[in-house]
Amino acid sequence: MRTLLALSIVFLAIQVQASSSAADTPATTNAPFALVTLTPKQINTASPFFTVDGKDPVILTKPPVRLEDLQILRLWSARAPLQQDDNPAVDIPTLTVFLPPTGKASGAAMIVMPGGAYSHLSPREGLPAAQWLASNGITTFILKSRLGKKYHHPAEMDDAQRAIRYVRANAAAWGLDPQRVGIIGFSAGGHLASTVATHFDAGDPTSRDPIERVSSRPDLHILLYPVVTLADGSNVHTNSRACLLGDNPTPEILELLSNEKQVTKDTPPAFIIHSTGDTTVPVANSDQYVDALMRNNVPFVYIREPIGKHGFGITDAWSGQAMAWLHAQKF
Numbered sequence: 001m002r003t004l005l006a007l008s009i010v011f012l013a014i015q016v017q018a019s020s021s022a023a024d025t026p027a028t029t030n031a032p033f034a035l036v037t038l039t040p041k042q043i044n045t046a047s048p049f050f051t052v053d054g055k056d057p058v059i060l061t062k063p064p065v066r067l068e069d070l071q072i073l074r075l076w077s078a079r080a081p082l083q084q085d086d087n088p089a090v091d092i093p094t095l096t097v098f099l100p101p102t103g104k105a106s107g108a109a110m111i112v113m114p115g116g117a118y119s120h121l122s123p124r125e126g127l128p129a130a131q132w133l134a135s136n137g138i139t140t141f142i143l144k145s146r147l148g149k150k151y152h153h154p155a156e157m158d159d160a161q162r163a164i165r166y167v168r169a170n171a172a173a174w175g176l177d178p179q180r181v182g183i184i185g186f187s188a189g190g191h192l193a194s195t196v197a198t199h200f201d202a203g204d205p206t207s208r209d210p211i212e213r214v215s216s217r218p219d220l221h222i223l224l225y226p227v228v229t230l231a232d233g234s235n236v237h238t239n240s241r242a243c244l245l246g247d248n249p250t251p252e253i254l255e256l257l258s259n260e261k262q263v264t265k266d267t268p269p270a271f272i273i274h275s276t277g278d279t280t281v282p283v284a285n286s287d288q289y290v291d292a293l294m295r296n297n298v299p300f301v302y303i304r305e306p307i308g309k310h311g312f313g314i315t316d317a318w319s320g321q322a323m324a325w326l327h328a329q330k331f
Helices: 040-044 123-135 155-170 188-198 238-245 251-256 284-295 319-328
Strands: 072-074 094-098 109-113 139-144 181-186 221-224 270-275 300-305
Touching: 040 123, 094 123, 094 155, 109 123, 109 155, 109 188, 123 139, 123 181, 139 155, 155 181, 155 188, 181 188, 188 221, 188 238, 238 251, 270 284, 270 319, 284 300, 300 319
Parallel strands: 109 139, 109 181, 181 221, 221 270, 270 300
Antiparallel strands: 072 094, 094 139
């Protein structure tokens, strides 16, 4: 039987009471981590690898033959581009795997990009999003990208593009569809998601690395209260910009990474949620992005309502509509 212990990740932080319910038992073949009940405290204290165990994780340096719950996959087997040191929690970008319940997998995959102003990764968004997606049949990966202020652009974009290539290049071997690889990003993670949705390439067919030969274009993207603009001074989230670009970014890089200015007809379909009551990242970020999608005839759904304050995460106010949209996209 597949267990967390078999993955060398002892789930110490969760004190699970005996119960016949799958949602109250540790992850096994029949009850994956997507169905384990987590308290808010356990979510908020999750490790950078989103394993809620407080122990050093085992990081796989090569793509596994078979996906397992809570595997941690190193995006580059050697050093990543621009990598400075070798601290696994800071310098090594990874994906953490969340599998759907047995027999429920749709064959689609989603990569989660949590928020955190490019200074940290919020487990409040990463873990609940992964559990929500996986419990609905979508094989899910949480991206642990490099962060400011130690790392600046393009390291974060490199990690996100590599994550999409990594999943797509191995999709067939893992029983996934390489043409159904999507992304979801929250806040600054929404900026990263909109970056890879507007800055992508078809891959390098001459590369010796098979992962680099495939496209970094996501097949769809979901953005929640995203940072989008970096050039619009009245609407920019200055903390995210400073962590990503440093204190003195050039006008050219601000223009390049103001993703409302980078939308084209090839930008993938989008589902966007932003609260009109958001005083941290103004709703104008999403308004401008949606206007650009509309001008370029990119299909989208936009939920623009007084849902709450910034950082509301997975809620009934939007998640049902988003999942229906994902299923309509054959995810």
